[in-house]
Amino acid sequence: MPGRSSCLAIIVICAALIAEPVSARVLHTTKTVYHPVRGQDAAAMLAYLFRHPVDGKKSRLASLLSRMSVTRLDVAPGPRGSATRGKTAAGCHVRAVELKVAFTITVPRAVETARLDAKTRKAWRAFVATARAHEEEHLAINLEMYRRIDREISALSTGKSCKSLSARMDRIVESAVRRGIARHTALDKRDTRRTPALPLFRMAGLTDSNIEAFMADSEHRKSDVSALLLRREFRNR
Numbered sequence: 001m002p003g004r005s006s007c008l009a010i011i012v013i014c015a016a017l018i019a020e021p022v023s024a025r026v027l028h029t030t031k032t033v034y035h036p037v038r039g040q041d042a043a044a045m046l047a048y049l050f051r052h053p054v055d056g057k058k059s060r061l062a063s064l065l066s067r068m069s070v071t072r073l074d075v076a077p078g079p080r081g082s083a084t085r086g087k088t089a090a091g092c093h094v095r096a097v098e099l100k101v102a103f104t105i106t107v108p109r110a111v112e113t114a115r116l117d118a119k120t121r122k123a124w125r126a127f128v129a130t131a132r133a134h135e136e137e138h139l140a141i142n143l144e145m146y147r148r149i150d151r152e153i154s155a156l157s158t159g160k161s162c163k164s165l166s167a168r169m170d171r172i173v174e175s176a177v178r179r180g181i182a183r184h185t186a187l188d189k190r191d192t193r194r195t196p197a198l199p200l201f202r203m204a205g206l207t208d209s210n211i212e213a214f215m216a217d218s219e220h221r222k223s224d225v226s227a228l229l230l231r232r233e234f235r236n237r
């Protein structure tokens with residue numbers, strides 16, 4: 001499904017506290033918000049959605065927003081497992097990590113559902129379910145990425161300067177994000193290819209060959225259009 005959004009914000013606070021076993025957690029919440037879509041037939045609703053995309057981003061039909069922060073990062077003196085402890089011990093290790101992630105999924109919602117015929121209503125619901133499932137896959141990718149960051153940072157330990165841990169943390173995050181972006185890109189490409197096969201798109205007369213033109217026309221129109229008008233235009237091309 002075209003369109004998504006991910007934001008990664010990291011705030012790191014280091015403090016040496018009392019000794020305790022390594023603690024690592026990723027706390028997360030998910031909420032759904034709805035993007036209103038007007039129209040009484042498949043073509044009109046899709047035209048409206050392309051003209052008023054989710055988050056105002058071109059061709060975005062649904063989205064995922066991820067906000068992550070490090071709410072706890074405790075660093076203790078000495079490398080992990082060392083017999084030398086206390087403030088005078090060389091090096092340091094990560095003792096506790098806690099990440100907090102807030103996910104927001106935005107999916108379209110038909111405003112004029114009561115005016116849709118049964119076939120269009122069924123196709124619309126299938127479209128929304130597909131859009132939600134797509135964003136939930138993005139969410140799973142991000143959650144796995146954050147958990148990987150959490151695990152790898154939790155295992156950090158050094159007998160050298162504690163400053164070296166900061167650079168290693170940066171590399172862990174950068175590597176995880178690169179892998180995550182690659183997976184997000186592959187998911188978007190896969191589902192973008194599948195989009196024209198959805199019943200709602202077929203009802204609107206859209207195919208691989210005309211969907212780009214339909215999107216462009218929809219974005220430039222200032223008023224809602226009917227399925228009849230759109231189909232007449234595309235037949236004449």
